[in-house]
Amino acid sequence: MTCSSGNELPAINRARLMADLETLATFTEPGTPGTTRRFPSAAYMSGRAWLRERMEAAGLRTSIDAGGNLFAMLPGEHELPPLVAGSHTDSVMGGGRYDGALGVLGALEVARCLAGSGIRLHHPLLVADFLAEEANDFGVSCVGSRSLAYGLAPEWLDRSIAGQTLGQALAAMGGNPAGVTAPLLAPGAFAACLELHIEQGPVLEAAGATLGAVSGIVGIRRGTFILSGRPDHAGTAPMALRHDALTAAAELILAVERCARAEPGAVGTVGRLALRPNQSNVVPGEVTLTAEIRHLEPAAIALVWNYVLEAAEAACAERGVTLQLDAHTDAEPAAPPAWLLELVYSVCHGLDPRALVLPSGAGHDTGHLAHLAPAAMIFVPSMGGRSHCPEEYTAPEHLCTGVEALMRAIIAVDRRLA
Amino acid sequence: MTCSSGNELPAINRARLMADLETLATFTEPGTPGTTRRFPSAAYMSGRAWLRERMEAAGLRTSIDAGGNLFAMLPGEHELPPLVAGSHTDSVMGGGRYDGALGVLGALEVARCLAGSGIRLHHPLLVADFLAEEANDFGVSCVGSRSLAYGLAPEWLDRSIAGQTLGQALAAMGGNPAGVTAPLLAPGAFAACLELHIEQGPVLEAAGATLGAVSGIVGIRRGTFILSGRPDHAGTAPMALRHDALTAAAELILAVERCARAEPGAVGTVGRLALRPNQSNVVPGEVTLTAEIRHLEPAAIALVWNYVLEAAEAACAERGVTLQLDAHTDAEPAAPPAWLLELVYSVCHGLDPRALVLPSGAGHDTGHLAHLAPAAMIFVPSMGGRSHCPEEYTAPEHLCTGVEALMRAIIAVDRRLA
Numbered sequence: 001m002t003c004s005s006g007n008e009l010p011a012i013n014r015a016r017l018m019a020d021l022e023t024l025a026t027f028t029e030p031g032t033p034g035t036t037r038r039f040p041s042a043a044y045m046s047g048r049a050w051l052r053e054r055m056e057a058a059g060l061r062t063s064i065d066a067g068g069n070l071f072a073m074l075p076g077e078h079e080l081p082p083l084v085a086g087s088h089t090d091s092v093m094g095g096g097r098y099d100g101a102l103g104v105l106g107a108l109e110v111a112r113c114l115a116g117s118g119i120r121l122h123h124p125l126l127v128a129d130f131l132a133e134e135a136n137d138f139g140v141s142c143v144g145s146r147s148l149a150y151g152l153a154p155e156w157l158d159r160s161i162a163g164q165t166l167g168q169a170l171a172a173m174g175g176n177p178a179g180v181t182a183p184l185l186a187p188g189a190f191a192a193c194l195e196l197h198i199e200q201g202p203v204l205e206a207a208g209a210t211l212g213a214v215s216g217i218v219g220i221r222r223g224t225f226i227l228s229g230r231p232d233h234a235g236t237a238p239m240a241l242r243h244d245a246l247t248a249a250a251e252l253i254l255a256v257e258r259c260a261r262a263e264p265g266a267v268g269t270v271g272r273l274a275l276r277p278n279q280s281n282v283v284p285g286e287v288t289l290t291a292e293i294r295h296l297e298p299a300a301i302a303l304v305w306n307y308v309l310e311a312a313e314a315a316c317a318e319r320g321v322t323l324q325l326d327a328h329t330d331a332e333p334a335a336p337p338a339w340l341l342e343l344v345y346s347v348c349h350g351l352d353p354r355a356l357v358l359p360s361g362a363g364h365d366t367g368h369l370a371h372l373a374p375a376a377m378i379f380v381p382s383m384g385g386r387s388h389c390p391e392e393y394t395a396p397e398h399l400c401t402g403v404e405a406l407m408r409a410i411i412a413v414d415r416r417l418a
Numbered sequence: 419m420t421c422s423s424g425n426e427l428p429a430i431n432r433a434r435l436m437a438d439l440e441t442l443a444t445f446t447e448p449g450t451p452g453t454t455r456r457f458p459s460a461a462y463m464s465g466r467a468w469l470r471e472r473m474e475a476a477g478l479r480t481s482i483d484a485g486g487n488l489f490a491m492l493p494g495e496h497e498l499p500p501l502v503a504g505s506h507t508d509s510v511m512g513g514g515r516y517d518g519a520l521g522v523l524g525a526l527e528v529a530r531c532l533a534g535s536g537i538r539l540h541h542p543l544l545v546a547d548f549l550a551e552e553a554n555d556f557g558v559s560c561v562g563s564r565s566l567a568y569g570l571a572p573e574w575l576d577r578s579i580a581g582q583t584l585g586q587a588l589a590a591m592g593g594n595p596a597g598v599t600a601p602l603l604a605p606g607a608f609a610a611c612l613e614l615h616i617e618q619g620p621v622l623e624a625a626g627a628t629l630g631a632v633s634g635i636v637g638i639r640r641g642t643f644i645l646s647g648r649p650d651h652a653g654t655a656p657m658a659l660r661h662d663a664l665t666a667a668a669e670l671i672l673a674v675e676r677c678a679r680a681e682p683g684a685v686g687t688v689g690r691l692a693l694r695p696n697q698s699n700v701v702p703g704e705v706t707l708t709a710e711i712r713h714l715e716p717a718a719i720a721l722v723w724n725y726v727l728e729a730a731e732a733a734c735a736e737r738g739v740t741l742q743l744d745a746h747t748d749a750e751p752a753a754p755p756a757w758l759l760e761l762v763y764s765v766c767h768g769l770d771p772r773a774l775v776l777p778s779g780a781g782h783d784t785g786h787l788a789h790l791a792p793a794a795m796i797f798v799p800s801m802g803g804r805s806h807c808p809e810e811y812t813a814p815e816h817l818c819t820g821v822e823a824l825m826r827a828i829i830a831v832d833r834r835l836a
Contacts, residue, residue: 135699201654218653222698233805234687235636235712235779236619239679241803246688247675250668257665261657269652270664272698273691280640280690280708281553290698294653361653385659387651388700 009407010117012109014400020054020105021399024089025097033094034390039132039143040169044090048173051089051104051129058112060127066179067147068131068170074111076124078418081191083121084373085110085410086128088144088365092135096198096392098399102380103196104129106403110410122418123191125410130365131173138166145365147180149372154181190373192340192413195366196406197377198394202385203358210398211355211405212379213345216335217367218267218359221301222292223328225252225312229321231277231285243320246275246284251315252308256291259307266295266304267361288326296333296359334367336376343416344376347408351401362387378405427825428535430527432818438472438523439817442507443515451512452808457550457561458587462508466591469507469522469547476530478545484597485565486549486588492529494542496836499609501539502791503528503828504546506562506783510553514616514810516817520798521614522547524821528828540836541609543828548783549591556584563783565598567790572599603790610758610831611793613784614824616812620803621776628816629773629823630797631763634753635785636685636777639719640710641746643670643730647739649695649703661738664693664702669733670726674709677725684713684722685779706744714751714777749781752788754795761834762794765826769819780805796823 027047029036037044048070055062055072062072073082087103107127114121131144138159143166146152157167157177167177199205204212229243253270260268273289293304309325316323336344341357348355360377369375380402383393445465447454455462466488473480473490480490491500505521525545532539549562556577561584564570575585575595585595617623622630647661671688678686691707711722727743734741754762759775766773778795787793798820801811 199654200651201656202659203654203656206659220653232620232803233618233780234689234710235638235685235781236617236621236805237685237779237803238619238621239675239685241620241624244675244687246691247671250671253665253668254672257657257662267653267655267657269662269699269701271652271700271702272696273664273693274696275691278690278692280710281687282689283687284689292652292698361655362651363653385650385655387654 010113010119012113012400012403012407014396017105017109017400017403018396020108021097021101024051024101024105035091035095035097036093037089037091038093038134039090039136040172045173047089048129055108055127058108059115060111064174065184066176067144067184068173068175069144069148070129072108072111072127074115074121074125076121078122080123081189082124082126083410083414084126084128084190084193084369085195085406086130087195087197088130088133090132090134092388094390095388096390098198098394099200099387099392100133102198102399102402106196106406109403110407113407119411121411121414123414131175133365137161140166141363142365142368143170145368148184149368151182151184152180185372187372190369191417193366193369193373193375194406194409194413195364195377196402197364197379198387198392199379199382200362200387201382204356204379204381205383205385207354207356209354209356210352210381210401211348212358213341213348213355214360214377214379215341215357216296216333216359217364218294218296218361219298219301219333220292220294220331221305221328222290224288224290224326226324226326227287227316227321228324229285229319230283232283234281234283237283242283244283245287245321248315248319248321249273249287249289252289252291252312255308255311259304260293263295263300263304265359266293266300268293268304294361296335298333331363334370334375337374340374340376340413343412344378344409347405347412348378350408351405378402378409428531428537430531430818430821430825432814435523435527435818435821436814438526439515439519442469442519442523453509453513453515454511455507455509456511456552457508457554458590463591465507466547473526473545476526477533478529482592483602484594485562485602486591486593487562487566488547490526490529490545492533492539492543492545494539496540498541499607500542500544501828501832502544502546502608502611502787503613503824504548505613505615506548506551508550508552510806512808513806514808516616516812517618517805517810518551520616520817520820524614524824527821528825531825537829539829539832541832549593551783555579558584559781560783560786561588563786566602567786569600569602570598605790608787608791609835611784611787611791612824612827612831613782613795614820615782615795615797616805616810617797617800618780618805619800622774622797622799623801623803625772625774627772627774628770628799628819629766630776631759631766631773632778632795632797633759633775634714634751634777635782636712636714636779637716637719637751638710638712638749639723639746640708642706642708642744644742644744645705645734645739646742647703647737648701650701652699652701655701660701662701663705663739666733666737666739667691667705667707670707670709670730673726673729677722678711681713681718681722683777684711684718686711686722712779714753716751752785755792758792758794758831761830762796762827765823765830766796769823796820796827
């Protein structure tokens, strides 16, 4: 029941790891599909209370900071900034059991293995469960890791769902809203950060690889476009006299696809669209849609974005439709320093010669932690690339190999920075 | 206060016509914008009761048939099938004051003018208010004219809204549901049918014309398409591995536009569209949309439709998206015989040398009446092409010219068929 590390390293206890993952999955909001532990639900709180007990039972000292982040400390040999390994235990509505949970329970398993072995790290090791990573109705994802790196804007804390503000929800999870309006930590407070996570995409599986070293977390530019034409009778308005907002939108949608395909490493998506009046016999008068472009390089994002804007403007001008960019947000890409990526890839390659270096198209806590310390991620395959759904699955041996890689990376980083 | 006809014909009483139109517009469902007289609302019933009084006050004998159609008879000199002139007095939610109403009150004005003049028609003249022309929640438009020409399917009569069946609604409007399961009339029962209507489109206004002779009512092919791809994470799914239902749908939307533009006389519209899951960070997994093509010639409709199908199938195949045509309905086009179109155009041209011959892209009662008798329509301009909205407007002088043309056409048809 152990994955042998093949050298003097302690062995990951696969049965213990799997049992922890199964148990955490039992904490789920009643009446929802798959695994649902949304911030700030009772299921999420109960799961964390169980996790904290598991941490204490492993002999680790636990704490919750003002940002609601739950930490468990394995002391190191020296007075050094800690290494951090963790992820999150909240989930989307109807999600799977490994997204986030693997990174937290895998880090706990590493700490248990190290504690029970003869190996002593130079740095303290903090096992971390960062608060509320997933998108929520407050409109603030990565609540805990943002608090650490940047603090939270006071107006965010005042946003409310069903009468409860984000600040109140943070307090209910053990945080302190008054303490997070400024960054909780300064760069250098952590020695390095490592996050093990499921890929949530199809790349590793397609390549037959069990491990991936993440070259970076993509930046995202996302905008809401409003295309305003004129609603006309679908029978009486001749083609030449129409101002059809939907045909103009179709050109925008295809421009996003065409240019994202043409730019290596880019993805582009129109995922959300609504039209008015949305009647089969009326020419669409207005379309609202959200388009996003992701890439590791901000310059590549700008290139694709400008191409899409140009194509959309031309399509609208041809049809007498006005184009308005209503909102427009940028998330900066984040990448590990070269030495850390090389170290992580070397560890992965040592366990699986088919290991890949690949970008993360999804956002993660590590994207924020990268402002505090060298930060890297390890991916394990997601079956069929599925994620954020009950069908999300990673084979137990891949989960275990991922935890093995995390342990080796922690030890290697500890030695490198000592 | 009269529009002179410039010869021995009686003069249309513009003040009386406008007063009738204004009064009918006061019958509207409380709390709705513009004019709202939906079948079978109290406002629609009250408006019809007022109309029947106006008909009786003009010395016309009134009746309601099993299809709920309200008729007023001006006797002719001979025992001949009647000429019919009319339209409808129901409206859409938030419609204008002239759609339908002009054709009914205009025909009443013609009957009043003829009754008060020395002119006696060979044929009886039936002023008609056909029941429930507009689309309604029962899913059966043109209830009255369909009853006359085809009868109503028993399953339609059983459809219900808020506990009331279509049959019950028909009975409440003075009809007899048991009597309409077979056609009320056989071809030849009417000598001819004429309908004056607002254009509901921009063509006459754009040409500076005050009258149009309608070359035919277009046929419509309408289908609901379901495009099924796969919902994937918008960040983690590489472009090459996606099955994006919305980009495939965008190609279908543009194919409809492109081919309808290329085929003279065609219009094509995607007016209704929904996508799932409709989240900005998820590749669209499913799109449902309704596409329709209209043209006077069934062969042209089939040509455009098949082109769109081919383009959509190619777009879906390229993306691994499946295309399903869920529902598919055809409305046959209807056109007046050549002699009648020539007659109507000649009348229009006599009143306005800029008069046009143009198709009707919208459906009308005349489309069904054409199965019973030679049937034609006269259009007057709609400002800005607007219709089915409170802003619908036609200038009083254009309304009056339209009624003048209707009178002349009735007299000319009466002489021609005597």
